[in-house]
Amino acid sequence: MTKKVAIIASKGTLDNAYPPxxxxxxxxxxxxxxxxxxxxxxxxxxxxxxxxxxxxxGNPAMPMPVPIPSIVQIIPGLEWFATWMMKRKLKQKGVASWQELRDICVESEVELIACQMTVDLFDYNSEDFIDGISPGGAATFLEFASEADITLYI
Amino acid sequence: MSNFDVELDASGLNCPLPVLKARKALSSMSPGQRLLLIATDKGAEKDIPAFSNITGNPLIETSEKDGKLHFLIEKGEG
Known part of the structure; x- marks a missing residue:
């Protein structure tokens, strides 16, 4: 019997693109x-x-070269710097880019389901998305998850 | 290390790339053929046996050479 994995991906930051x-x-x-x-x-x-x-x-556990107080973190450019630093580190350590992993998911027929309610909520159009994704709702996910061996919320 | 048919050097690559690359290499091999996978990712020490166990591609031999992990995996019947 093929094992099944059901994942919910609810976050859109660089670090949260990796787990799913x-x-x-x-x-x-x-x-x-x-x-x-x-x-x-x-x-x-x-x-x-x-x-x-x-x-x-709001991420006190993020390793920084020097400790930066929260009040200073609103300075424009700091987010850019943190992102640049993270991307550089990922490359240095031989970690795949998240896009590479996404491509592998598509190639290996992982089903990518876009929540139709939030697609409408955020006014996304189908051409905004990569090819091969399918729309779905809560019941679509729950039907699959009810038979899944592993279910994750990320 | 015993004989092998295909060599895959995944040195410098981090989790999950050694597993993903091993999968790709094995998919183009015939049952009974052997893949030599070389990795420096410390996680591979446990990940490759798990991969081999779940996918039914037996892990024939594991060794360490020049600080690198060498895995000999046989393509299973599945």
Missing amino acids: FLLASTAAALGFEVKIFFTFYGLTLLTKDPDLKISPL
Whole structure:
């Protein structure tokens, strides 16, 4: 019996792009059937070429070269700097880009489901998204999740 | 290390790339053929046996050479 993995991706920052695509591509490599349900800010991860960012604001665990107090983190450019630093580190350490992992998901037939309610809410058009995604709602996800061996909310 | 048919050097690549690349390499091989996978990712020490166990591609041999992990994986029947 093929194992099934059901994932909800609800966040759209650079760091949060990794868990759904990384786990889904690996699960597909293990021969599991995988579906990811993208909702709210997670929908960004399905758009063609989003410039994902990471914010040190409200993220006290983020390693920084020097400690930066929260009040200073609102300075323009700090988010850009944190994002640049993270991307550089990912490259240095031989970590795949999140787009690479997304491509592998598409190639390995991971089903990417866009939550129709939030697509409408944020006024997305179908041409905003990469090819091969399917629309769906809560019941679509729950039907699959009810038979899944692994269910994750990210 | 025993004989192998295909060599895959995943040195410098981090999780989950060694597993994903192993999967890709094995998919173009025939049952009984052997893949030599070289990795420097410390996580691979546990990830490759897990991958091999779940996908039914037996892990024949594991060794460490020049600070790199060497895995000999046989393509299964599945």
